[in-house]
Amino acid sequence: MDIALACLVCFVGGIVAGLIGVGGGVVFVPAMTIILSKGQVEAESTSLLMIALVSVIGTWRQIGYGNVNLKDAALIGLLSPVGVLIGVVVANAVPERALRIGFAALALYMAWRLLKRVFKKEDPPPTEAEAAVPAER
Amino acid sequence: MGTVAGAFSGLFGVGGGTVIVPMLIAFYAYGDRLATGTSLAAIIVIALLATAMQGGFYGNVDVDIGLTLAVPAILGVVAGTAIQQRIPEKAVSFLFALILIGVAIQMVVG
Numbered sequence: 001m002d003i004a005l006a007c008l009v010c011f012v013g014g015i016v017a018g019l020i021g022v023g024g025g026v027v028f029v030p031a032m033t034i035i036l037s038k039g040q041v042e043a044e045s046t047s048l049l050m051i052a053l054v055s056v057i058g059t060w061r062q063i064g065y066g067n068v069n070l071k072d073a074a075l076i077g078l079l080s081p082v083g084v085l086i087g088v089v090v091a092n093a094v095p096e097r098a099l100r101i102g103f104a105a106l107a108l109y110m111a112w113r114l115l116k117r118v119f120k121k122e123d124p125p126p127t128e129a130e131a132a133v134p135a136e137r
Numbered sequence: 138m139g140t141v142a143g144a145f146s147g148l149f150g151v152g153g154g155t156v157i158v159p160m161l162i163a164f165y166a167y168g169d170r171l172a173t174g175t176s177l178a179a180i181i182v183i184a185l186l187a188t189a190m191q192g193g194f195y196g197n198v199d200v201d202i203g204l205t206l207a208v209p210a211i212l213g214v215v216a217g218t219a220i221q222q223r224i225p226e227k228a229v230s231f232l233f234a235l236i237l238i239g240v241a242i243q244m245v246v247g
Binding site: 003024042059061070081103105111 | 142153159160162163177178183184186198205210219230242245
């Protein structure tokens with residue numbers, strides 16, 4: 001019964017992953033710790049395997065929809081481990097409170113940029129007369 | 138940007154996609170769907186490296202449970218990517234803006 005519930009929750013996690021382009025670990029880990037009583041480290045580690053499989057299939061689907069820049073993805077993926085190492089070093093050198101406030105400020109700045117984009121008015125479609133005139137070169 | 142995304146993971150334990158998608162949209166003028174697809178592709182590399190570390194070196198991966206739960210999760214990601222093609226593109230930006238505001242609040246008061 002527990003495994004059926006965990007499967008259902010992970011299905012929802014997969015939908016979230018496909019919808020917004022994240023790995024889904026934020027859903028997979030609690031499915032294992034809360035429903036299957038797995039330890040935190042084992043759940044996080046096992047979720048990495050699931051994320052790898054989910055992201056392979058998700059990428060395959062998104063390539064079919066024309067939504068993947070493989071060159072940039074490879075660059076981001078390969079540089080991330082370097083960043084993790086830098087992050088761990090910085091985390092041990094800078095007061096945690098300062099890091100948290102810094103990240104919160106960056107998150108709010110990104111949120112503001114995204115909201116500005118969401119509510120930006122689209123240019124009106126060209127009128128028939130404008131559409132008939134070829135653009136100047 | 139990969140380095141920055143990885144640094145945030147190392148600093149705060151936030152998943153790569155939570156940083157990669159909004160950065161691609163906000164700073165690199167990516168469309169929402171292109172950002173999510175590219176993020177998923179980048180996550181393959183990150184997750185494979187991390188799985189190899191956790192499973193290969195530390196033996197913390199429960200392969201049976203992982204593969205069992207991956208089946209519905211994979212069905213979910215197929216459904217999720219299909220749904221994404223049918224909703225307004227800017228819905229992803231809006232959703233991420235809300236997530237980022239939530240993360241910011243959690244960082245300050247948590």
